[in-house]
Amino acid sequence: MTAVSFRFIRTRGQVMPYLVILYVVIILVFVRHNFAGKENVEEFLRSSLHIAPDSGVGLHNKGTAEITFFIILCEGKPNDNQGGKTASDIARQLRQAAVMLKSAAALSTSVLRFIVVADSKKFFLRFVNTTSSWPQVYKKRVIFEYRDVWYPADREDMRSMFRVCATERLFLPDMFPKLDAAIYIDTDLVFLRPPEQLWQEFRKFNDVQLAAMAPCLYHYGTRKNKVPFYGKTGLNAGIMHMNITRMRKFSEGWTAANMKMFDKYKKKIKLADQDILNILFHKYGELVYELGCEWNYRIFQCSQGYNMCPHAATNGVSILHGNAMAFVNGAEMKLQVIFESWEQHVLGSSLDHLLATIWDKLEAVSTNHQPSKCARVSNINNILTKELQKHLLNNYSL
Known part of the structure; x- marks a missing residue:
């Protein structure tokens, strides 16, 4: 805080009234400069870092160059089966998310809107602030929107499955009734190809497909897995295209169908939302479009001594996933x-x-x-x- 010098002026032993005003000004300056994570400076952050108003309106408008992503940031308190403190550590999540943001902005020419669902507005503002030192041309490419984590009252027990808030994505269509489409992404991604090309995968959907995910290529064919899964190797949930309009129109009810799968296999589920989605798409395989494995390249695809993704060998890795x-x-x-x-x-x-x-x-x-x-x-x-x-x-x- 910049030092401020002033004199006390007294008349008949009383401090002049404007001294009180001076105190107020000093306090406001101090708060503004030292508590940037508080709500009283959110408008300042909005203007400088492009935070969108929490309007609740649809974000996907046909004919625009805007691309919409969902990100979930939660700290919470990890259970023993959640990988300990490191797995849910917010500092690690923010570090990874900052790199994901940077790689996306560096390779993009479009406006990238990030809807951040978080259990703390403080963490949201810390996430946004990772772009504060960016050149203005890159700042203009990203827009942020905050939403509180939400679970139905009878599903609060799902909040702490696997990783804190990992299952939140299952309820996103309920949370955003006016949103047409978005891509859910984990924070631990590095874009090696423009985000526009990932968004264009929506155009490959047929008339009934409502989601897209890349093949898992590992785990679901092993003894560790106890649940039904999609296709030959299951699906990985790190990247998920969501046609939310179609999800809302799904005849079985998107949320109801997922909850039915959860209730049926609850005792066998290990990977939370990923297992639930695999069970769902095992039954309704026609609803999912399979992304190329190069869009979600993970350690398990090369750590076995050979490359498990032929498309990556031919074309290269499009997104690197550090799960x-x-x-x-x-x-x-x-x-x-x-x-x-x-x-x-x-x-x-x-x-x-x-x-x-x-x-x-x-x-x-x-x-x-x-x-x-x-x-x-x-x-x-x-x-x-x-x-x-x-x-x-x-x-x-x-």
Whole structure:
């Protein structure tokens, strides 16, 4: 806070009335500069960081270049089966979300609207504030909207399943009755391809499909899983296209159908909302469009000694997903160095330099024998960088 000097002026032993006004001004300045997370400065944040009013109106307007994402941020108190404090640590979530935001904005030319469903407005403002140092041209590409976490009164027990608030996405169609479509994304993602191209996957839906998810390729075919699942390998819930209009019109009732699956298999469910959605789409397989595995590339797709996603081998990884804390735990450095390179990247600086940095660090993982099972995959460096290379070739001169 900037120091303010003033004199006390007394008349007949009384402090002049305007001294009281001066005190009030000083207090207001102090609060504004030192409590940026409080509601009395939200308008300031709105104007400088593009926070959208909590209007509750639909956000998907045909004919606009706006892309809508759902993000869920919850701290809560993790249970033993939620991976401990680290798994639900808000600092880790915010760190990962900041990198996700940066990679999306760096590769996009559209307006990206992020609807953040959170259990604390403080965390929402901390999330928004990660963009405060961005150049203005990038700030203009992102808009934020806050919503409180909500569960039906009779489903509050679902709040703490697996990860805190992991099941919240099942109730999003109820929470946003005027929203047409959005993409749910986990916070631990790095975009390696423009978000516009992910949004364009909606155009590939047929007349009945109401959601899109990428294949899991791991877990559901093992003894660990005890529930029915979609297709041959199940679906991963880290990215989910949601045609909310169709979800609301689903004849069985979107929420009712999910709750029916939950109630039936409750004792066998381990992965919360992901298991519930797999059970649902096992029964109603015609309702889901299967995203290419390159849109949700995870540690398990390369840690087995071979690449499990043929599309990624051909076209490259479109979105890197650091589930199982792969971006931060030091166990899989091929993925972690990409996350860290984006984290250190300054928006507005050369993406060519970013790509060169990523490539050098990927090479160093192998040369220096850093922890990495994915390093055993032939051509893994090219698989992880090919989409970013193509983006630069199409938009810049290398």
